[in-house]
Amino acid sequence: MTTTFDMDDLRSLLRSCAGEPESVDLDSDIATTTFEELGYDSIAIIELAACVKQNFGVAVSDTAAVNTNTSQDFVDHVRGLLTHGNTIHRPRRADHDMTPASAEPAGKSDSIAPA
Template identity: 50%
Template sequence: MTFTLGGLRTILRDCAGEPETGDLDGDVAAITFEDLGYDSIALLETLSRIEQELGVAADEAPMDELTTPQALVDYVNGQLVRATAAA
């Protein structure tokens, strides 16, 4: 299983709605969540949903490093690879 930017967009919209600034459908991979208008609460809700849907532990997430959509997608995919390798 691979987590994609499209999957993150869906979860972000479900958890936090459309961004206050910018266009979530645009090239947002390297734009910070802060610049998109998402606060830490929105990110926590998003991580919680990812944990529910994919089994990636949100409480272990390095929040200070997950500042962009691409960083979050890469983190989730890394966790999924580790889980698959451990199984």
């Protein structure tokens, strides 16, 4: 899992998750620009937060995402989550007992026997 997040990561996620508005050049200096000024609404920012979770393993709350003032504020928030180890631990499939109920040994069923 990646432990860094910078403006280039934000640009990449904006393009892949929320699209790039025609009137905006994301390659310009957008650090002090609000998402609204960039042409992104709250739904796009929530989608961006979901992409951060998927790609970087940290959960940015919807509230935190839509309340960031500038692009740099968002980057700093994600960077802080990564720095403080707030990554999401996804259990591997092998960590769970995936034994179907029908594979239980005889006499170990939870069903009630007729009286």
